[in-house]
Amino acid sequence: MSAAPKGNGARAARTRGPVHVIGAGLLGASVGLGLRERGIDVTLEDLSPTTVALAADYGAGRVRTAADPAPAIVIVATPPDVAADAVERALTSFPSAVVTDVTSVKLAPLLELTRRGVDLTNYVGSHPMAGRERGGAIMARADLFVARPWVICRDEATPAEALTLVEGVALDLGGVLIEMTPEEHDRSVGLVSHLPQVVSSLLAARLVPATEQAIGLAGGGLRDTTRIAASDPELWMQILGANREPVVELLDAFGADIAAFADALRDPAQTGAKRRIADLLAAGNRGVGRIPGKHGSSERFTTITVLIDDTPGQLGLLLTELGELGINMEDLRLEHSPGAQIGFAEIAVLPEVAERAITDLVERGWRTL
Amino acid sequence: MSAAPKGNGARAARTRGPVHVIGAGLLGASVGLGLRERGIDVTLEDLSPTTVALAADYGAGRVRTAADPAPAIVIVATPPDVAADAVERALTSFPSAVVTDVTSVKLAPLLELTRRGVDLTNYVGSHPMAGRERGGAIMARADLFVARPWVICRDEATPAEALTLVEGVALDLGGVLIEMTPEEHDRSVGLVSHLPQVVSSLLAARLVPATEQAIGLAGGGLRDTTRIAASDPELWMQILGANREPVVELLDAFGADIAAFADALRDPAQTGAKRRIADLLAAGNRGVGRIPGKHGSSERFTTITVLIDDTPGQLGLLLTELGELGINMEDLRLEHSPGAQIGFAEIAVLPEVAERAITDLVERGWRTL
Secondary structure: OOOOOOOOOOOOOOOOEEEEEEEEHHHHHHHHHHHHHHHOOOOEEOHHHHHHHHHHOOOOEEEOOOOOOOOEEEOOOOHHHHHHHHHHHHHHHHOOOOEEEOOOOOOHHHHHHOOOOOOOOOOOEEEEEEOOOOOOHHHHOOOOOOOEEEEOOOOOOOOOOHHHHHHHHHHHHOEEEOOOOOOHHHHHHHHHHHHHHHHHHHHHHOOOOOOHHHHHHHHHHHHHHHHHHHOOOHHHHHHHHOOOHHHHHHHHHHHHHHHHHHHHHHHHOOOOOHHHHHHHHHHHHHHHHHOOOOOOOOOOOOOEEEEEEEOHHHHHHHHHHHHHHOOOEEEEEEEEEOOOOOOEEEEEHHHHHHHHHHHHHHHHHOEEE | OOOOHHHHOOOOOOOOOOOEOOOOOOHHHHHHHHHHHHOEEEEEEEEOHHHHHHHHOOOOOOOOOOOOOOOOEEOOOOHHHHHHHHHHHHHHHOOOOEEEEEOOOHHHHHHHHHHHHOOOEEEEEEEEEEOOOOHHHHHHOOOOOOOOEEEOOOOOOOOOOHHHHHHHHHOOOOOEEEEEHHHHHHHHHHHHHHHHHHHHHHHHHHOOOOOOHHHHOOOHHHHHHHHHHHOOOOHHHHHHHHOHHHHHHHHHHHHHHHHHHHHHHHHHHOOOHHHHHHHHHHHHHHHHOOOOOOOOOOOEEEEEEEEEEHHHHHHHHHHHHHHHOOOOOOOOEEOOOOOOOOEEEOOOOOOOOHHHHHHHHHHHHEEOO
């Protein structure tokens, strides 16, 4: 095996430094780590001397001093409630730099900056869809953004060079560019991020008064649904407060679904009650099937199930042969029982190659279901 | 693959056979696989000849014939809505056997059997807290119950020998015994299993009308909170219908929390609104902190995440190299974002080999998270 880096490490960096990062928490320090790994000069600042020193110690960049040259790009990675302040200050302090931010809400800071009359020519808002339950530079990682969507909110006034600079940073960090308006972004994250956060937190909150006995029966379902309830309440108060309208609308609709479900279950004799319950559960199946990278129920791919001996070599051989056959695997899931002699590889492929894949695999001696 | 029993096979089995399993789906076939691994004779029956033949093919037992001797214990693993029927029939057909069931609701079938005047001396209800999103013998595994709580509902009339027999099966399958009344059980699973299921399903249902753009921003939080929304609606209609009262009460309370949260967010100027939001989010932190064993989705294995180029050859290479390194992969999941060049292989291994696996993989040039 060669020592060359696997993945995207080999391509030349797009970003030209120096890059200045304001806010050295999880996101800021991860940006720094990722860019430094690509050989880009990164300077850091943070209101907390301890935080910035910690991030520098982890290799996320060096603490910026007055002697440093002006940055080509400034990345604001502060908490949401001070993001507009930090962006305004960066635009004023570094008039030649392009300024972006990675705040998880995009409309509120933009409206605030506009209200203040700040010249936003050099500002391009962005939001990498990456995070962890715990924040801080201590949790930072260079690959935090790899393969994650990175939303860029441009408008007609955004200069092409400014856009290119911000996109370059996102691409250098491994992100997948997605262009949206601030309104589209905020509604979208309201649905896929903020609503699940509130739902998970309130579900977990129901466990506070539970008996030890009940908690003792917890399984994987409860663990998964409540995992993000461990997130920082203060950060989430800021995010939810900055995205109030879409989140309230979503919570109202979700609450109405909960009430409708409870009513149908309460009085199963009423006309259509069973049907309403079944419809909502089936809608859940369809909804989860729409999530990309979600196993099992994707409508875009056909799943082929191949029987394999329950040994690691067998699966490697199967995948190698799929490669030889030129069959592109879109997803894979392994099922095996330690008590059974056989396992199953569930391989998702494009519908148009499914039939040929099965024929070719069977010809090579594989058993399919 | 050696024929020697794995896992807890070294201890002598407590269960004396033959054991008869009624219902050869996920739970029934897993019971069969696990008991057979301990050398216990298992017979199977199912309304569907295809299902029972499939379970027998997997090694979960042999199809019961009229020539078979009477079983010492009968395990009913049918869908909930026919569990009471199956228990009654088993008690009548095998008067010398102890009968248990693994139905996920315990009060409703007991009340139904009592209403019918069935002699329940030889019946001990039980419920192993184990399952998977997808059912069927094809998903069965011998270790499904290992380290999972197994609730036993005895009452004063339960003979000691009957209790010992049922507990023996649970222990032989690796379960952790927990004694509860049917009422305690149903309230507990309402909270830790049924409420999360409805919440997850209704959250996922909100994704049905979402734009592609919004869905494209989905991350790990949404995936985790909606994972169990992929569960079988028909099975869940039966479970929820059989545990109506506790679930409706929990849904009402949860719905009230959602409404209170939405109201506080809607009108942040009202007195105490911010405090109410903070309190609910903080309660979520405390609630999730109460869940035992909250690390990763499986307690038995450690998950290693390896970055791979999004091409079939890369994954095959990774698995081949794992085989060369002598690292046994217990489970594998592939995650990749559409449009990204990079995917993630999540590989479950035994905790004791995880560190070596990471070191060896990194040495060979792989990037791990």
